[in-house]
Amino acid sequence: MTLRIGVIGTGAIGRDHMRRINQTLSGAKVTAVSDVNIESVRTARADLAPEAEVVGSGEELAASAGVDAVVVTSWGATHEQYVLAAIAAGKPVFCEKPLSTTAAGAGRIVEAETAFGRRLVQVGFMRRYDAGYRMLKAVVENEIGRPLMVHAAHRNPSVPEQYITPMAIQDTLIHEIDVLRWLLDDDYVSAQVISPRRTRHAHARVEDPQIVLLETKSGIRIDVEIFVNCRYGYDIQCQVVGEEGLASLPDPMAVVMRKDAKLQSAIMTDWKDRFIDSYDLELQDFIKAAARGTASGPTAWDGYVAAVSSDACVEAQSQPGSIVPISLPARPALYN
């Protein structure tokens, strides 16, 4: 059976996922596309899925008889409405991060999925599929004793004008929020945000860089540097300090060159390349589960916990230095 996928949002990652579904992965094809920007959807269809139907709205696409499963890659603030539409249609849905830009929105998705009674939602936390993070998790669990501290950095070379301060949390830190709780098998109890000296390369509406301090239930202290105009490359760092040793996320493989009296190796500049294998693996996993009418991988609960933590960090951004508590309700049985 070929799974018929409808894609809502045909911008950067929507197109990248359309390409991988139609050209790289197996078991699925894109049969419908939708975007509020008609030029964008027409171009994406012509370039990547000429047989797909262009559908007027995301809700219509989710309900369409020609679609078995939905991929949501529109702007974060619009994810909730489309994920709810897919659940209402009883269809598996892969939603890019964030599941919702607020805990309230993600909570409504958890409620709808638990009322439906079967997993339908996978959240695009692709780092859980990354070989480097998986190797790091094995070392953290088996080699370095109890983790005590984590030092992490998330650096983008630059961001567009529409990227504003809360997006440093909702769009960028959200990856660390999820992957670190997965890595440490722990949840957060508080968040604090501090701002170092501002880079002159940031545009007016984004505070950059920022440092986010998180504390987990077991007392692990985490610092994450978010620096989205770092200029030099796309750089993801993570170091876990344990009682018996220290473990670091490996850098992506790169040729080491000796030339002109210098030792050099390239640093990537684009998120699409840095996690290309993980995007392939997460979507292949989605296709496999969706063909059985369900979902696997990161759950709506993971998306909800990330949103609760993200809300606390956004609140902490607005009160520099203050420590904002994070608390979670009981996890519904569907996610045990």
Ligand SMILES: NC(=O)c1ccc[n+]([C@@H]2O[C@H](COP(=O)([O-])OP(=O)(O)OC[C@H]3O[C@@H](n4cnc5c(N)ncnc54)[C@H](O)[C@@H]3O)[C@@H](O)[C@H]2O)c1
């Ligand atoms: N997992 C990752 O590493 C990763 C990477 C990039 C983007 N993302 C996430 O994917 C989402 C999209 O990001 P992007 O970089 O592709 O953005 P983008 O701006 O390039 O594309 C978003 C598209 O969504 C469309 N859109 C906006 N509102 C819509 C609506 N109501 N209905 C239908 N379409 C709508 C826009 O017209 C645009 O074409 C964001 O949530 C982002 O955080 C995740």
Ligand SMILES: O[C@H]1[C@H](O)[C@@H](O)[C@H](O)[C@@H](O)[C@H]1O
């Ligand atoms: O949407 C993108 C994407 O999620 C990247 O992985 C992240 O590094 C960027 O900061 C974010 O804006």
